[in-house]
Amino acid sequence: xxxxxxxxxxxxxxxxxxxxxxxxxxxxxxxxxxxxxxxxxxxxxxxxxxxxxxxxxxxxxxxxxxxxxxxxxxxxxxxxxxxxxxxxxxxxxxxxxxxxxxxxxxxxxxxxxxxxxxxxxxxxxxxxxxxxxxxxxxxxxxxxxxxxxxxxxxxxxxxxxxxxxxxxxxxxxxxxxxxxxxxxxxxxxxxxxxxxxxxxxxxxxxxxxxxxxxxxxxxxxxxxxxxxxxxxxxxxxxxxxxxxxxxxxxxxxxxxxxxxxxxxxxxxxxxxxxxxxxxxxxxxxxxxxxxxxxxxxxxxxxxxxxxxxxxxxxxxxxxxxxxxxxxxxxxxxxxxxxxxxxxxxxxxxxxxxxx
Numbered sequence: 364x365x366x367x368x369x370x371x372x373x374x375x376x377x378x379x380x381x382x383x384x385x386x387x388x389x390x391x392x393x394x395x396x397x398x399x400x401x402x403x404x405x406x407x408x409x410x411x412x413x414x415x416x417x418x419x420x421x422x423x424x425x426x427x428x429x430x431x432x433x434x435x436x437x438x439x440x441x442x443x444x445x446x447x448x449x450x451x452x453x454x455x456x457x458x459x460x461x462x463x464x465x466x467x468x469x470x471x472x473x474x475x476x477x478x479x480x481x482x483x484x485x486x487x488x489x490x491x492x493x494x495x496x497x498x499x500x501x502x503x504x505x506x507x508x509x510x511x512x513x514x515x516x517x518x519x520x521x522x523x524x525x526x527x528x529x530x531x532x533x534x535x536x537x538x539x540x541x542x543x544x545x546x547x548x549x550x551x552x553x554x555x556x557x558x559x560x561x562x563x564x565x566x567x568x569x570x571x572x573x574x575x576x577x578x579x580x581x582x583x584x585x586x587x588x589x590x591x592x593x594x595x596x597x598x599x600x601x602x603x604x605x606x607x608x609x610x611x612x613x614x615x616x617x618x619x620x621x622x623x624x625x626x627x628x629x630x631x632x633x634x635x636x637x638x639x640x641x642x643x644x645x646x647x648x649x650x651x652x653x654x655x656x657x658x659x660x661x662x663x664x665x666x667x668x669x670x671x672x673x674x675x676x677x678x679x680x681x682x683x684x685x686x687x688x689x690x691x692x693x694x695x696x697x698x699x700x701x702x703x704x705x706x707x708x709x710x711x712x713x714x715x716x717x718x
């Protein structure tokens with residue numbers, strides 16, 4: 364009897380193993396979700412975007428923040444992820460208003476990444492943050508175009524001076540553009556591809572950059588220093604091109620084309636050159652104030668980099684930046700295919716992101 368029982372058990376085990384091997388396997392979800400609602404919020408939101416933050420509190424766990432927010436609910440954000448990405452705590456219902464991105468509070472849900480203090484924890488957290496963000500976006504029917512950093516919210520809506528998680532990522536050799544691409548890859552393949560590795564979904568290294576210059580000089584003789592993405596090579600610390608005066612000329616160096624609308628002549632012909640000494644073909648403008656800008660990025664090698672778009676935004680004189688554009692798509696939902704609202708543009712920024 365015992366021998367027969369053992370044989371039957373062995374046969375059953377073999378059958379179960381065979382069946383398990385035959386079944387399709389989904390990638391394991393490593394992070395755990397935990398509901399620990401400790402804050403009622405400040406009313407309701409109409410969220411259309413997911414915002415990624417970092418706590419700027421090195422070594423303090425996500426659970427530490429849950430406990431703190433329980434006693435200080437005004438500071439709570441909807442979600443917070445552990446130092447090693449193991450757990451995501453929900454501390455506020457998604458439809459409640461959190462005070463986390465200034466003027467963009469009503470349009471956003473936020474997640475804070477606890478500030479890891481070693482590479483191993485950061486790498487694990489990065490992978491789980493990619494996975495969690497992709498899962499969250501998918502659950503709401505949103506694409507990666509609805510994923511923002513706090514820094515981007517600062518530029519889009521204003522009312523905040525925070526630039527996270529840019530500095531946190533940079534301290535571990537990563538960029539926000541890489542994070543966006545990783546999320547896009549994960550949403551397309553179900554596999555997390557970290558920067559510098561290969562796998563389903565392609566590489567997520569972001570080596571491309573956008574260079575651009577602007578001029579407020581009607582003659583086009585004087586140009587401001589070159590911008591590289593959001594870095595001013597002139598050392599001003601600005602994250603945009605512009606000097607507060609009406610922008611009259613714009614030159615952009617990237618694969619693709621750009622176009623401006625001016626007060627004098629409306630929409631001018633698209634330009635693909637980059638030469639501030641060539642006012643005919645090397646830049647866009649006619650010497651009169653620019654009132655709208657279009658940009659379109661043509662990805663040179665999508666097989667190795669993934670598809671890219673140029674993200675850009677414009678600001679009118681004395682005002683904050685208007686909604687960000689992604690190629691010819693207005694992220695505010697207005698349906699415009701350009702940056703601008705008819706006012707005189709005095710500032711402009713651009714960089715690359717995952718399509």
